[in-house]
Amino acid sequence: MTNQAFQVQDKEDRKMLNKVFWRTMTLSSTYNYERMQGLGYVYTMIPVISRYYDKEEDRIAAYKRHYELFNTTPTMGGFITGLSTSMEKEASQDKNFDTNSINAVKLSLMGPFAGIGDSIFQGSLRIISLGIGIALAAQGSILGVILHLLVYNVIAHLLRYYGVFAGYNMGTSFIQSASENGILGQITKAAGIVGLMTIGAMTCSMISFQIPAVLNIQGSELVIQEMLDQIFPNLLPLLLTFVCYKLINKNVKxxxxxLGLMVFGVIGALLGIF
Incomplete structure (x- = not known):
């Protein structure tokens, strides 16, 4: 992807796109189960509609057009809003332009981009940044919180910002070529692998669950934890993670x-089991 994909020559267009970028922060601020991020999307597109449409009826039609169901990973919304901006500009200049295609493109992108965004940001980057932050915070360092926020937000906001400009400049050609080349699927798969690796590493290094109990068998002491470590190191943290995962899948809050883990830990400690 070249630098031209992020450059906008027209000064007024740059100002407009900067407004779009800041307004993408509100995509999920009025989230609801009827239109999800629809109202936030309308608010994001107001500078575009105001710039490209002079007639009130055209603006109202554009507001209604964008006040439809929309839902994607907010960070990935930058590219889609930039693409919508490009299409609205074309619609304002070409009376024969099919405005229904604007929503069609939005709906076709929100699913794939949500999959990619959730894999990268929720499933990978957030876990990686938390892993870095928790490791430092566990040692009593305030840098843990600072680094977590910086690692996650700097990357997320850069992608959101440049996504708006890339979507505006590249139009629909990027999605078409990415789908044909299989790039979207590769990105999703790679992000999923990295996320699973990170979760595995955090399960092993950051979940402490041991059984200090010692059994006395015919005068010989058997340390249960040492026996488990010889069979399967870190088996208990892994089993505890699976139990929590199963409970989440069963819609347990x-x-x-x-709270259950806290009670489990307190009772186990009082009984001397772990």
Whole structure:
């Protein structure tokens, strides 16, 4: 992807796209189950509609056009709003332009981009940044919080910002070529692999679950934890992770899982089991 994909020569267009970028921060601010991010999308597109349409009826039609169901990973919304901006500009200049295609493109992109965005940001980057932050915070360092916020937000906001400009400049050609070349699928798969590797590493290094109990068998002491480590190192943290995962899949609220773990830990400690 060349630098030209992010450059906009017209000064007024740059100002407009900067407004679009800042407004993408509100995509999920009015989230609801009827239109999801629809109202946030309309708000994001107001500078575009105001710039390209002079007639009130055209603006109202554009507002209604974007006040439809929309839902994607907010960070990935930058590219889609930039693409919508490009299409709205074309619609304002060409009376024969099919405005229905604007929503059609939005709907076709929100699913794939949500998959990619969730894999990269929710499934990978957030876990990696948390892993870095928790490791430092566990040592009592305030840098843990700072680095977590920086690692995640700097990358997320850069992608959101440049996504707006890339979508505006590249139009529909990027999606068509990416789909034909299989790039979208490769990105999703790679992000999923990295996320699973990170979760595995965090399960091993950051979940502490041991059984200090010692069994006395005919005068010989058997340390249960040492026996488990010889069979399968870090088996208990892995099993605990699987139990929590199963509970989440059964729609058990996270707060109840955390409270259950606290009670489980306190009772186990009082009984001397772990």
């Amino acid at each position: 996270a707060i109840w899982i955390m």
